[in-house]
Amino acid sequence: MVGLNKNIVRSLLLGSYLLVIVIIISGISAVFVYLNTGADRSKMLHTELKKIEQYIPKVDWTPLNNEGRSMDEVTLNTLENDYLDAWYVSLVAYKTNTKDVIKDYFTDNARENRFDFIDLNIKNRITIESTTLEHHPTLNFYSEDGHLAILTDTDVLEYKRVFKDEKLIFETTEKSTYKIILLLEDGFWRIRHMVKVSTENYQKENAKVASSNLNIRGINYYPKDTPWDMFGGAFSKNTISNDFKIIRDSGLTTVRIFVQYDDFGKANVITEKLDKLKQTLDAAEENDLKVVVTLFDFYGDYSVLNWTLNMQHAKTIVSELKDHEAIIAWDIKNEPNLDFDSRGELNVIAWLNALIDLVKSIDSAHAVTIGWSDIQSAAILKDKVDFISFHYYEDLDNLAASIKSLKAKAPNKPLVMGEFGMSSYSGLWNPFGNSNNDQADYYEKAQKIISENDIQFMSWTLYDFVNIPNEVVGGLPWRKNAQKYYGFIDDNGTKKAAFKFISGQ
Secondary structure, three states: OHHHHHHHHHHHHHHHHHHHHHHHHHHHHHHHHOOOHHHHHHHHHHHHHHHHHOOEEEEEOOOOEEEEEOOOOOHHHHHHHHHHHHHHHHHHHHHHOOHHHHHOOHHHHHHHHHHHHHHHHHHEEEEEEEEEEEEEEEEEEEOOOOEEEEEEEEEEEEEEEEEEEEEEEEEEEEEEEEEEEEEEEEEEEEEEEEEEEEEEEEEOOOOOOOOOOOOOOOEEOOOOOOOOOOOOOOHHHHHHHHHHHHOOOOOEEEEEEEEEOOOOOOOOOOOHHHHHHHHHHHHHHHHOOOEEEEEEEEOOOOOHHHHHHHHHHHHHHHHHHHOOEEEEEEEEOOHHHHHHHHHHHHHHHHHHHHHHHHHHHOOOOOOEEEEEOHHHHHHOOOOOOEEEEEEEOHHHHHHHHHEEEHHHHHHOOEEEEEOOOOOOOOOOOOOOOOOOHHHHHHHHHHHHHHOOOOOEEEOOOEEEEOOOOOOOOOHHHHHHHHHOOOOOOOOOOOOOHHHHHHOOO
């Protein structure tokens, strides 16, 4: 027994010894890894930037005809990525007045110049929100050893806002030209020298689209069973086509549909979603209807640093669809003025202005508008849009006077009441609500005012809905139930009394 106990003790001691050795070796390995992390750029911001697209301005290279060594496409792409990353971290640094993000993208001298600029801004309590939207680089020189490149980046389109003590003191859009020297160090291109050699204020002049022949007599549309999820898994072109036939046969000419930014894949538009949108336009064309496509529905982040992502989203959709015969207009954003309080009116309007310029630069043939949530905001950016669109859910007794006031602010500009309607809900959560007959009376009166004031319209909406997502009006039952009953057709497919006045004819 004594011998057995000794063997157990020896085994425990040996096991403990081996465990200590393993722990020591593991500790040494961890220290070694830690000490070498300074050379592992995958742990740095440099690689993290590439994992998530955060900044994708338009880049058009001049055909390569540089001095020195010829550059292959792979190297050029690497240089472009590192160059844009350097721009992005600079934008972040000037917005936040922090220096750490710059260190990995500039050599010592170029880095110090930026540090000095940030120190000056901190001293004067200045911050800069900015982005670049376009770059047009030319490769001037590429060294024989492949470690030095000289660029000229012309017509760099920059938008910036300068704040002092968090108050805006300056806003501008500029076109500038830069000279840049880049060095290849440990596998990455760093900016060695960067000088702005010229700059000028920039104001884009967009051609106006003839809008006198729009003839918009329409309706906002979602399928009955998939409201606010039109392009999801239950998408059916047959369902949409049948609904469009009902709309056409009612005497209407136009439908307004919605593209949700997140649902369509943000900057990387989902091909399947885009295909479903094309099928919807095909169904409209087959039924002799025109379509107003509303972009950026359910989007509320107007941050300047995200503009290039938003523009990539819009560019993809507009470029793909601009030649479709069903398109009549682009609505940049649904009810953006609802974000004025939470996001800042300046931010929202600047974003809208930039997106209008982008869409018009891609599609100069179709009208552009903004779906303002009320008539009071409708004159904002009136000179940028081709027709003014406003929503109206207020007392009809004030509508005629409001239209007259808006016409005085924007003479000779076509007006479209882009949403209006009345819920026929009356029940537990609103016992004194409206009936189907009340809804019919509302539309009869609304159509009379529309006709007398010579404006166009798109009502809300074709169907009553069974399910309303909380994201639309929140979870409160009295709000959700009211939203369910705005349709001209009930959820059983029966035309309500208001259907008689759907087209105003």
